[in-house]
Amino acid sequence: MAVNVAFFLLPKSDVVWLSPRNTLRQAMERMEHHRYTAVPLVDDEGRYAGTLTEGDLLWYIKGTRNFSFDRAERILVAEVPRRFRYEPVSIYAEVADLIRLAAAQSFVPVVDDRGLFIGIVRRREIIEYCARLLFEGGAPEGAG
Numbered sequence: 001m002a003v004n005v006a007f008f009l010l011p012k013s014d015v016v017w018l019s020p021r022n023t024l025r026q027a028m029e030r031m032e033h034h035r036y037t038a039v040p041l042v043d044d045e046g047r048y049a050g051t052l053t054e055g056d057l058l059w060y061i062k063g064t065r066n067f068s069f070d071r072a073e074r075i076l077v078a079e080v081p082r083r084f085r086y087e088p089v090s091i092y093a094e095v096a097d098l099i100r101l102a103a104a105q106s107f108v109p110v111v112d113d114r115g116l117f118i119g120i121v122r123r124r125e126i127i128e129y130c131a132r133l134l135f136e137g138g139a140p141e142g143a144g
Helices: 024-034 054-063 093-103 123-137
Strands: 038-042 048-053 107-111 117-122
Touching: 024 038, 024 054, 038 107, 038 117, 048 054, 048 107, 093 107, 093 123, 117 123
Parallel strands: none
Antiparallel strands: 038 048, 107 117
16 A cells, blocks of 8 residues: 555645744744644745744744844744754655654645645654554555
8 A cells, every 4th residue: 555745745725834024923923823833934936935943933032132022023034043944845755754754843844846835744644644554453544
């Protein structure tokens, strides 16, 4: 039974993402509202532009002299350095590559053959799938 990246894909329309042109305050509010610790960034052309994490925000705030939330409304997400690079995969990638990345990332961004962001694969779905294979002796319906 062959499983591919598309089987696990949460499409862009169902993903909370940000633009590098969003403000720091917008990013914090969106992440707080959805209770996410990391969100993908998608540029104006629809390409994956990195991932912003809570840690990135905290380190930026810590290192910004006289930081204030009023100022956060004028700072763009693009100005926040990212401490960890979330690697994307192609929709055509091998599932082994997906699993390797998911071991270090809470989700794996997925791009199409033009480099456009098309969604994510969450680590949770991969673990649940593997657990079904190990403990229940088979993949779920439609997995092939």
